[in-house]
Amino acid sequence: MAAENEKADGKIKSVVLVLSGKGGVGKSTVAAQIALELANAGNKVGVLDVDLCGPSIPRILGLEEKDVHQCSEGWIPVHPDKNENLAVMSIGFLLKSNKDAVVWRGPKKNAMIKQFLSDVVWGNLDYLIIDTPPGTSDEHITVAENIKNFNVTGAVMVTTPQAVALGDVRREITFCKKVGIPVVGIVENMSGYACPNCSECTNIFSKGGGESLANVTNVPFLGYLPLDPKLTMSIEDGKSFTELYSESATASAIRHIVRPLIIS
């Protein structure tokens, strides 16, 4: 049975999935930046990390040592900020050590994801951002089945520019069409690197592939994100990039990506 949108006292106005198909393109990074940007603008934002084997969200948001607790209504997500604008749930919070592996077959992963979608006490949210693992398998099918009763805005597809990545992303777009999830658009991440010494830009992972794919598949192109050492370090350190470097070109690119997600 699909999870209900109203959980005890909560209602979620918009669900955004961050997908790729390809691993290591920056899904979790982009999901976190979208969440932080929306939360900094005063919205109530939930982040649900359904990458059970490789949960990156706790590290990226600087929440590695946090635990989740249960109350009579369900699981209480982690609130990193005093205003509780941000609420985060990840299997990462349930593991005792960062060496602990989640070695589960599909059915057990599906059960956990269903629990995450139905038993977390999110409260009222403006946005629920769902970060996913690469692929088109159990996690993706289970999420798609269980958000049918939610207000789904759609999926942000993250890719890197090179052809090897685009192939997987194209398949992920097929998945979205099959399960009826609208594709909000494609983000081309790691698009160019400016040498910190001489500012020469090298297209380490090629360039333009994401935009071409958007044209070929007839979905909007949301923009380029460069390989920005400041963003990479913010991720490593669990700090909020858009707060620390809000005037940077990368922060501006992030805001551009978030714009089509904003609900009136």
Added chain:
Amino acid sequence: MADVPTNAPIECPGTQSQQAGKVSACQGCANQKLCSSGVPLPPDPAIEDIKKRLLPVKHKLLILSGKGGVGKSSFTAHLARGLATNEDEDIAILDVDLCGPSIPRIMGVEGHQVFQSMSGWSPVFIEDNLSIMSIGFLLSGPADAVIWRGPKKNGLIKQFLRDVDWGELDYLLVDTPPGTSDEHISIAQYLKGAGIDGAIIITTPQEVALLDVRKEISFCKKVGIPVLGVVENMSGFVCPKCKTESQIFPPTTGGGQQMAKDMDVPFIGRIPLDPRIGQCCDEGRSFFSEIPDSPAAKAYKSIIEEIRKFCSNNTTNDDVPDANV
């Protein structure tokens, strides 16, 4: 444990155990009803079939990560090409990344088809001594997605291992998707009889990658797969203009080498980030042939030597200890 079915969860108590079907690990397992009924489950014949099929394969290596996008497929492809430079040796790649099969593109054989004969499925040959099997060859087009749950994926992996007619091989390299789930558990279980020489673990230097890679090493230890070594990919970038080196993926917690030390596994080398590697992968060309004197090519060659050494010191199929699944 000898009586763990191939579709069982990793903590399966064993079908012959008194707890069979009754413990929390059994929840969701397809065999639960049968196990808890007390009727003993027969052993999966596929394990023995796979052992027979892979008897002519001298060395079986897994390329794992845990983290996506670190260059598993790229490394597998270059390892295969590097090993295949010895024309007296036969090399094959089995691509079990069913949702994101990159190997056909990287090896320049996208769009090729596989055929079946009396002796099984024929892999696609790149060179006389280098062949590949991937689900990529079974898809009808670039937009064709494999939207399968675990059991269906496991079924195809079993078929790949049992039914591909590799012939005699010196090396079978298994390229895997990121994670520690169905594909990984199935490979470990199905190769129980045939044996796995070792796993090469690929990482990039940053902590966000190492987090997942530690879990993959824990998985290997849990199921008894020897870790041949850790390779740190995308390790430093040299600007083509001013030649300054920068760490695009900074090793804030000591990188792959420190992580390997902490996890008590060997560290076998670093490969720098060279944009030409990505271009070659996209275009299905061999980086070794195109740019043989680059630092990256030299790094690859040194790592491949380590792998050869490990394999030549390794025991034969019969002596490989049972994977603990």
